[in-house]
Amino acid sequence: MRSPRTGPDNSPRRAxxxxxxxxxxxxxxxxxxxxxxxxxxxxxxxxxxxxxxxAQVRKDLAGFGHFGTPxxxxxxxxxxxxxxxxxxxDRPWLVALIxxxxxxQALARHQGFLAGDFQIVAxxxxxxxxxxxxxxxxxxxxxxxxxxxxxxxxIELAILCVPAESAQDVAHAVVEAGFHGILNFAPTALNVExxxxxxxxxxxxxxxxxxxxxxxx
Amino acid sequence: MRSPRTGPDNSPRRAxxxxxxxxxxxxxxxxxxxxxxxxxxxxxxxxxxxxxxxAQVRKDLAGFGHFGTPxxxxxxxxxxxxxxxxxxxDRPWLVALIxxxxxxQALARHQGFLAGDFQIVAxxxxxxxxxxxxxxxxxxxxxxxxxxxxxxxxIELAILCVPAESAQDVAHAVVEAGFHGILNFAPTALNVExxxxxxxxxxxxxxxxxxxxxxxx
DNA sequence: TAGATTGTTAATCGATTAACAATC
DNA sequence: TAGATTGTTAATCGATTAACAATC
Numbered sequence: 386m387r388s389p390r391t392g393p394d395n396s397p398r399r400a401x402x403x404x405x406x407x408x409x410x411x412x413x414x415x416x417x418x419x420x421x422x423x424x425x426x427x428x429x430x431x432x433x434x435x436x437x438x439x440a441q442v443r444k445d446l447a448g449f450g451h452f453g454t455p456x457x458x459x460x461x462x463x464x465x466x467x468x469x470x471x472x473x474x475d476r477p478w479l480v481a482l483i484x485x486x487x488x489x490q491a492l493a494r495h496q497g498f499l500a501g502d503f504q505i506v507a508x509x510x511x512x513x514x515x516x517x518x519x520x521x522x523x524x525x526x527x528x529x530x531x532x533x534x535x536x537x538x539x540i541e542l543a544i545l546c547v548p549a550e551s552a553q554d555v556a557h558a559v560v561e562a563g564f565h566g567i568l569n570f571a572p573t574a575l576n577v578e579x580x581x582x583x584x585x586x587x588x589x590x591x592x593x594x595x596x597x598x599x600x601x602x
Numbered sequence: 603m604r605s606p607r608t609g610p611d612n613s614p615r616r617a618x619x620x621x622x623x624x625x626x627x628x629x630x631x632x633x634x635x636x637x638x639x640x641x642x643x644x645x646x647x648x649x650x651x652x653x654x655x656x657a658q659v660r661k662d663l664a665g666f667g668h669f670g671t672p673x674x675x676x677x678x679x680x681x682x683x684x685x686x687x688x689x690x691x692d693r694p695w696l697v698a699l700i701x702x703x704x705x706x707q708a709l710a711r712h713q714g715f716l717a718g719d720f721q722i723v724a725x726x727x728x729x730x731x732x733x734x735x736x737x738x739x740x741x742x743x744x745x746x747x748x749x750x751x752x753x754x755x756x757i758e759l760a761i762l763c764v765p766a767e768s769a770q771d772v773a774h775a776v777v778e779a780g781f782h783g784i785l786n787f788a789p790t791a792l793n794v795e796x797x798x799x800x801x802x803x804x805x806x807x808x809x810x811x812x813x814x815x816x817x818x819x
Numbered sequence: 820t821a822g823a824t825t826g827t828t829a830a831t832c833g834a835t836t837a838a839c840a841a842t843c
Numbered sequence: 844t845a846g847a848t849t850g851t852t853a854a855t856c857g858a859t860t861a862a863c864a865a866t867c
Contacts, residue, residue: 401834405813409806413789427848435791439848440836447850455849456843473812480808488715491708498705498804542811566815568807572630574652581814585807587715589626590785590800591697594759595690596622597798598783618858644824656824657860664826672825673867 404445405472410435411442412468419461427458474502479538481564483555484546485510485525488570488587492544493520503542507534528555532562541565549573556582621662622689627652628659629685636678644675691719696755698781700772701763702727702742705787705804709761710737720759724751745772749779758782766790773799 400408414434418426428442446452446459449471453459469475482489482505492498493505508523510516515525526534534540543564547555552571559567559580566581572588617625631651635643645659663669663676666688670676686692699706699722709715710722725740727733732742743751751757760781764772769788776784776797783798789805 399817399819400813402810403834405810406806408813409803409809410791412809413805429848436793438836440838441834443849444835444851451850453849454843455841456847458848471813472809473816474809478808478812487708487712491704491712495704495708499808500805503808541815542808566811568811574627576653581811581818583807583811583814585802585804586626587802588630588717589623590802591695591716591720591759592626592629592689592691593619593622594783594785594798594800595695596617596625596688597800598758599690600616601798602616620858646824655860657862658858660825661827661859668826670825671867672865673823675824 400448404448407435407437407441407445408468408472411445412465412472415461415465415468419465423461425458425460426464428453431459478503478542479540480505480542480544481507481509481531481535481540482544482546483509483528483531483559484548484571485512485515485520486546486548489544489546490520492546492570493523496521505544506538507540509534528558531558535562535564542568544568544570546570617665621665624652624654624658624662625685625689628662629682629689632678632682632685636682640678642675642677643681645670648676695720695759696757697722697759697761698724698726698748698752698757699761699763700726700745700748700776701765701788702729702732702737703763703765706761706763707737709763709787710740713738722761723755723757726751745775748775752779752781759785761785761787762792763787 411431414431415426429439432439432442450467452464452467466475480499480503482493485493485508489508489510493508499505505521506523508520508525509528509531510525511528516527518525541564543559543566545552545555545559545567549572552569552573553575556567556569556575556577560577564580566583567575567577569575569582569584570587572586574584575582628648631648632643644656646656649656649659667684669681669684683692697716697720699710702710702725706725706727710725716722722738722740725737725742726745726748727742728745733744735742758781760776760783762769762772762776762784766789769786769790770792773784773786773792773794777794781797783800784792784794786792786799786801787804789803791801792799
């Protein structure tokens, strides 16, 4: 039973980036609770574990439906299923890794961050020295094969780990190849149409930290 | 010449996380402009390059001082200096890498994301198989040496790349060792006092992307 | 001077928090 | 029933956008 949040025209409203990010955090803690045989959890307990407020947890979840029971809390397993469905990870996603430098190699090996719902099934790079070598059972392919490989295997997502200088060109090729989304690790703003992009800018995080360290609270 | 933004009590006010993140983006594009011999830049041009609004750029910068000239724009080099000073990267920072699994190894090798202002000068791990081996000229040290090594070398920042299960314990040791800040790659919320933390949660980004892909605008 | 652009104020928009009736 | 907790509304807070006088 659910009644999704709707706009004035009654169409479902897209949740803000902040809300979606918190849903991922809720999901991870709920899975932890499930492993510890916690069958229900209250907004207060969940909030405390993540340094948030109980009101925020309830508000976030209520935006997507009625998942809890007054006096009881939220059923762990059911809420996990609901959040996975909301996030779109109630099914597996195929991923192509583009750019096999240090970061690309790291992500290919650090499958932990893929968390089971995502699978890297192709790796691309234009460095002739890397082409043809193998990683995790995958042959490094040239970018010319991006479009054909994507189509054959129905790959939907691309993780972009190329240098900033070539990122825009490669992003264009990714769009042309028919991908649906880009996780962009290149430190540059992409200008693309008709495709979703999430930026992960590793260079900015240490600067956020030094700002906080030199201006504590 | 600058007049920093102040609170009602005239004390400098801490900028929001969003503003600080944008300062990093401004800085990077300004450095690009400098390499292309652009001596001044307007808020409109800078905004367009980063998919932001001109008003937002001016507002962000005005929060820290008067850096521009009406009719002209902002002087590239001077603004770079100001932003670097604001972010705290007008001096080098020493960094310890804690946890030498796949991600830790990747970050050690992917020095690109450190961008010259940060230097990894020590690596720690508790895996007996890794101890004593070398990476980038650094010997992998046991966590028992965290405090002494930090003090001897005056290391200020820690990059935490340990598994979620041990992250809280290690974070505690990091605080005890006298670090000033943690860049936390462990997928868990840290509960620490008296130290600054920036979380980088790689597991959540692909979920943000699938949400956007299945609910486009 | 005319055109361009800043810094700042006011208006708008959105997100968080507080409070509480409803309900198990 | 009494205690706990949700879902939701109203209040607060903060961030973004729009507009424009000041100024080069």
